[in-house]
Amino acid sequence: MEKYTGSCLCGAVHYELNGAIGEIVQCHCSKCRKANGTAYATNAPIAKADFKLTAGEDVLKRYASSAGTQRCFCGNCGSPIISIKADTPDFYRLRIGTLDTKIAQSPVCHIFTASKAEWEQIADDLPQYAERP
Numbered sequence: 006m007e008k009y010t011g012s013c014l015c016g017a018v019h020y021e022l023n024g025a026i027g028e029i030v031q032c033h034c035s036k037c038r039k040a041n042g043t044a045y046a047t048n049a050p051i052a053k054a055d056f057k058l059t060a061g062e063d064v065l066k067r068y069a070s071s072a073g074t075q076r077c078f079c080g081n082c083g084s085p086i087i088s089i090k091a092d093t094p095d096f097y098r099l100r101i102g103t104l105d106t107k108i109a110q111s112p113v114c115h116i117f118t119a120s121k122a123e124w125e126q127i128a129d130d131l132p133q134y135a136e137r138p
């Protein structure tokens with residue numbers, strides 16, 4: 006069985022993932038850009054049942070960036086960890102950059118390219134979707 010671990014920048018939040026990482030996407034939506042301070046966020050779905058916080062429950066903060074979406078991040082250092090969508094309660098979207106374990110997968114596509122930053126050039130051949138596939 007697949008097993009991964011990850012943590013935030015300051016090390017207060019640690020998690021384990023005991024299961025598969027779904028398809029990794031590069032999300033260029035304006036909310037991910039703001040949340041990360043970057044051109045895009047690298048996210049993948051994981052089963053809620055596979056995810057376990059092993060440290061930092063007390064510092065993890067939640068922000069509702071829209072009615073149905075909560076973004077969970079470290080309240081000490083600001084690292085985004087997961088997002089939770091009300092319409093897919095059995096899944097979280099993991100911020101892949103927080104993994105400490107190496108993975109064999111790589112991103113499969115770009116989403117929300119209609120709202121990508123005007124200064125960003127997408128420099129790979131992965132499929133691009135204006136919003137979702």
Ligand SMILES: [Zn+2]
Binds near residue numbers: 013014017079083
């Ligand atoms: Zn932290």
Ligand SMILES: [Zn+2]
Binds near residue numbers: 033036037038117
């Ligand atoms: Zn996004």
